[in-house]
Amino acid sequence: MSNAYVHGYSSEENIRLADQADTLAELLHCDTRYPANSRVLEAGCGVGAQTVYLAANSPGAKITSIDISALSLAEAEETIRGQGLTNVEFQKADLFDLPYEAESFDHVFACFVLEHLPEPVAALKALRRVVKKGGTLTVIEGDHGSYYCHPRSVYADRVVQCLVDVQAAAGGDALIGRRLYPLLRQSGFADITVSPRMVYVDAGRPTWVEGFTKNTFTAMVSGVRDKALGMDLIDGAAWDRGIADLLRTTEADGTFCYTFFKAIGVNPKGL
């Protein structure tokens, strides 16, 4: 995977990833529970922002969390140990060159990974090879086209579009959430179910106003300012207006919507 990971590897991004997990964790992960002694591969664990929930929700499972970045893995390991979790081992590995035998895992889990890859189907096929027949793949992704808000703002829309464009230039697809069903189909999975996980924010939900609209979504958009300006997608004044208009939705009359997609597929027997 190239270094063009759109969110970068700075501390601020690491903090954002953690903030995001703290506010979204129940919505995204509450129904993922692996049986005791099951072998689970977490592909692309990054700094461990999702790993903590994965591990805590499946205390008896044996989780192998991999990432291509040694730095991220080190942070992930520190976070997991700091939480007192003992059911995760970390390994540096490339999703496209997995150092595992076929069917060596009972289940595979990948959260916010496919959106950064030029070849999501290839990635899914690579993951399918290492999961046992009858085992499951769980994939969670966002879709920036699912964002809308009140008050509406063309400036806000534009900075979100900049993030989409920057991510596309890096080879990714920030609108991948809506594609999970056909992607899993194309990759040979069966019994696919996709469950949207919608975030809706209004002034009656202040922890989401702070934790999601401000500290997750707007923070994530803000993180690509330099790239967007550098790519001449937008000028500084329009950018700042867009961010301001996103934050406008955190006021008493504002609302904010965004949807994640959680797909589960089975590696079918007989193929």
Add this chain to the structure above:
Amino acid sequence: MSNAYVHGYSSEENIRLADQADTLAELLHCDTRYPANSRVLEAGCGVGAQTVYLAANSPGAKITSIDISALSLAEAEETIRGQGLTNVEFQKADLFDLPYEAESFDHVFACFVLEHLPEPVAALKALRRVVKKGGTLTVIEGDHGSYYCHPRSVYADRVVQCLVDVQAAAGGDALIGRRLYPLLRQSGFADITVSPRMVYVDAGRPTWVEGFTKNTFTAMVSGVRDKALGMDLIDGAAWDRGIADLLRTTEADGTFCYTFFKAIGVNPKGL
């Protein structure tokens, strides 16, 4: 009916509600149940499309369904009688000139009404007057800005925008769903909870492909063709391409998303 259902549901229950609803009626109405002998006003019943579910789900409630159109009321009455429902009386009335004393209903219900009105706050205030202190208002609305699909299409986006523009020209707001919380606040309701009801469609959900993407949403957009062309918003070829692209999402690799919003507020005591 208390508001407790919303506060009482865990994330997992909310997720099941959304994932397992078989029909739009179930998704929108399954959790609206009024106690026996409660007096319920349904404002803007139209031809009774929602009335049938309202009445069936609250068999002991006494429902008064009003509309400004005598023709619609006649159709509604025929539909209700045809279903053998006996707990609804119909009345021709104007939402802005309700022929009822203050606080003469226990609860008020309005589905797909506010989106057509230039003054939704005035309508909500008019409804609040006739509901008892401590009684509830339930409002359900769509939001065409919540539509997105795969494959993406600027032509499809354009015909949806035509519908939004046609509705705006008629004084309405087809993007009203995201505004329900501040609208209810502004109208003096308290304890407001907004529950998004997302429709997600893929090839694994064929009844939704037929019943929603094709026969509800695309049919609704198709219905404004003449108006959109007449208003010079679009030409015939672009229109037909847009409809074709909406229908393209009903193929095996297509997906379709749309969200309704259900808001419940209480007429507060002490005001």
